[in-house]
Amino acid sequence: MNNKIVLSNFDLGAPEYWSYKGEGACNVVVSYTGPHNPNFNGKVLRFKKYDKKKIFSPPIASSNSDIISEETTVSDQKEIELYKYVVDVVSPLIGSEYVYPGEMIRVDKSFIQKLDQHIFNDRPVFRSTLRLDYSQSIGFLISDLTMFNEISLPSSFSHSSVLCIEIKPKWGFLPKSHPYLNKEYSCLKTCYCRYCMHQYTKLSQNQISTISNYCPIDLFSNDVNRQMYSIVELLCNPQNNIKIYCDGELEFTGSQGGGVERDRESSISTISNLLKSFKLFKGDQVINQLSQMITTILRKETVLSKIKNVQMLDRLDIEGIYYLYKKQNGENQASIDGVDYSELDKLDKQEIEKEISDFLLSSTLKDCSIMISMIFNHTIDDNTNLDDYQFINSTKNPHVQSTDNNNNKLYYKIGIVDLDTKKYSSIPHYFEHDQNILKEFKSNKSQDLKTCL
Ligand SMILES: O=P(O)(O)O[C@@H]1[C@@H](OP(=O)(O)O)[C@H](OP(=O)(O)O)[C@H](O)[C@H](OP(=O)(O)O)[C@H]1OP(=O)(O)O
Ligand SMILES: Nc1ncnc2c1ncn2[C@@H]1O[C@H](COP(=O)(O)OP(=O)(O)OP(=O)(O)O)[C@@H](O)[C@H]1O
Missing domain, CATH: 3.30.200.110 (Inositol-pentakisphosphate 2-kinase, N-lobe)
Known part of the structure; x- marks a missing residue:
């Protein structure tokens, strides 16, 4: 090489x-x-x-x-x-x-x-x-992942707008139960996902105005209905987890992504009007059709499972990683009643290094974004049956036949962005952040809140 x-x-x-x-x-x-x-x-x-x-x-x-x-x-x-x-x-x-x-x-x-x-x-x-x-x-x-410049598309697509959806999915798995997890929170941590719990901290700090129904466990679940629901909820409450680009211009995101603060109804109508103005969609079912379109593309690809597999290299949870970090740095470890670190104490120097580097790799994939750009040459309406569409990954099929009947074809490409390294020195902050999220969630969650399982 x-x-x-x-x-x-x-x-x-x-x-x-x-x-x-x-x-x-x-x-x-x-x-x-x-x-x-x-x-x-x-x-x-x-x-x-x-x-x-x-x-x-x-x-x-x-x-x-x-x-x-x-x-x-x-x-x-x-x-x-x-x-x-x-x-x-x-x-x-x-x-x-x-x-x-x-x-x-x-x-x-x-x-x-x-x-x-x-x-x-x-x-x-x-x-x-x-x-x-x-x-x-x-x-x-x-x-530019919002555009299709490097790919030759059939001439019948030359007047179609390019739609690009960017999703920052966050953490798609729940941690395993470990004997060293803080007992006060371990039941919550293994039943509710990091994103859903973090919403309560963001709300208390006025970073968001409403708790989102989006749950990454749904998106990564492989269950088509849960996946579609998760995309609808992202569209209705975008925060910094979804962006919509039309012809390369950022047209919609949440206030945390740099957009305008909107309520659910306003988000739905803004997206519907936007996609109608670009002649991409028409009718009353824009959000459902769009979420089906995105779900179909994601299910044809391995991108979600690949991201989740790397995220799951976080095998010990930040509570285990922070214990190992302190051990590496010769810091005194206070013994806490009922907390069993024997699983961690068995690890040798190399194993500790491997666990920490895998954790940091996992952290990169917990914070990346998926950009899906698509192009189709017929406006999608309420009666369009997307099951009749051929979804074609344009990077795998770069040689498009211009004579083909392209009416029921949708070309797409997918890129993952923000694959930056995460710092070893951030581990203490990650631990503190984790415990603050759990504390805030425990004091504010309603009794009957559905788990993320
Ligand atoms: O810890 P999180 O889950 O809040 O993630 C941070 C993101 O917050 P989010 O919850 O997505 O709004 C945060 O995103 P925002 O700035 O809030 O849009 C960053 O991506 C941050 O990365 P870095 O540490 O600056 O490289 C992210 O920090 P890392 O934990 O990935 O280092
Ligand atoms: N190759 C690309 N083509 C088009 N747009 C891109 C591309 N890469 C990034 N962007 C846009 O720029 C935005 C910022 O880029 P990026 O996510 O890399 O920034 P960051 O500061 O590393 O993000 P974070 O806050 O998650 O750490 C992305 O959300 C995306 O909308």
Whole structure:
């Protein structure tokens, strides 16, 4: 295998050629909207934001023999490590067909500074306090997963809009019961999923205004009705878990995703009107038809099971991992009555390292997003039977016959984004966060709340 990573030098043109596309907690993504350029059409750039915790990042000579470059900063080194992690570790586990690591490119610092100013007013206010990291000189040039540029579609699709649904599914499994789990909460922890419990903390901190009925256990369940229900609930209460792009533009998300705060009815009508305006859907059943469409695509693919399998590398739960973390760091472990750590004490040094690295890998997949873009050339109405449609993964079938009858065909592609590494040093925070979520949930959940099993 060729391990050399080439840092390509591109003239990215004027910062004004790039438009704000989206962002999460750590990265900003811009898409190319400048004059025709085969290097950039249908591509996005992903840049890191300034990391508050970073103390100092002087330029240093590259010590990494895998890298072909003249000079890299500490901040750049992190990006290079991230790239290698996605390509060498994550991609083989979740399937290279779903991973678009893109190309690592060298970027002029003044470009980043100017781009930062250019996009500032388009960014959600609650995110915009963290500016782009001016010390970086590396960016990622990635295929725009909201579009279909690199795939040749039949000419009858040339006037159809591209619909892209992005889902941040979160944790799709329940932990096993372990003898070292905090007894006060262990019954809750094994019956209610992390997402559903976390809703109560988010509500108490005014991050959300209503508890969502979306449950990741439904989405990952493989039960078609539970899956469809989960997508409907995501659409009705989007928070930061669902986004809708039409022709590459972000048109709908929740307030936590950078959108407007809406109630259930308003979300339903906004989505229905939006998809009707793009002539993608018509009638009264837009939400149900859309959720069936997404469910059908996900069920044809292995993306959910692959994500869940990696998430389940969290075998010991954060309560076990934090115990091992403290042991590694020589911290005193207070013995708690009735709590049995013997299972953990049996692990040797290598086994502890393996459990912790698998836990961090799992944490990456607990926070990733799935982008599903689709294109179809007939408006879907209430009478459209989606079972009559042929759902075609366009990346697996790139050679489309233009003479085919394309009336009942829907082409889609899927990419998983945000596969960033999670930090070892975050383990104490993860433990504290976990216990706070459990505490808040225990004091506020109603007696008759249905479990996530
Ligand atoms: O811990 P969680 O489940 O709240 O996840 C965090 C996300 O919150 P969410 O619950 O999805 O709203 C959080 O998302 P938001 O900033 O809330 O949109 C980040 O993705 C965060 O990642 P990082 O630590 O900044 O790399 C996520 O932190 P990690 O736990 O993945 O490190
Ligand atoms: N390849 C891509 N094509 C199109 N849009 C993308 C692509 N990658 C990311 N995006 C958009 O940009 C947004 C932010 O990207 P990303 O999730 O990587 O940021 P992040 O800061 O790492 O997120 P998080 O808060 O989850 O850590 C995504 O939610 C998605 O809408």
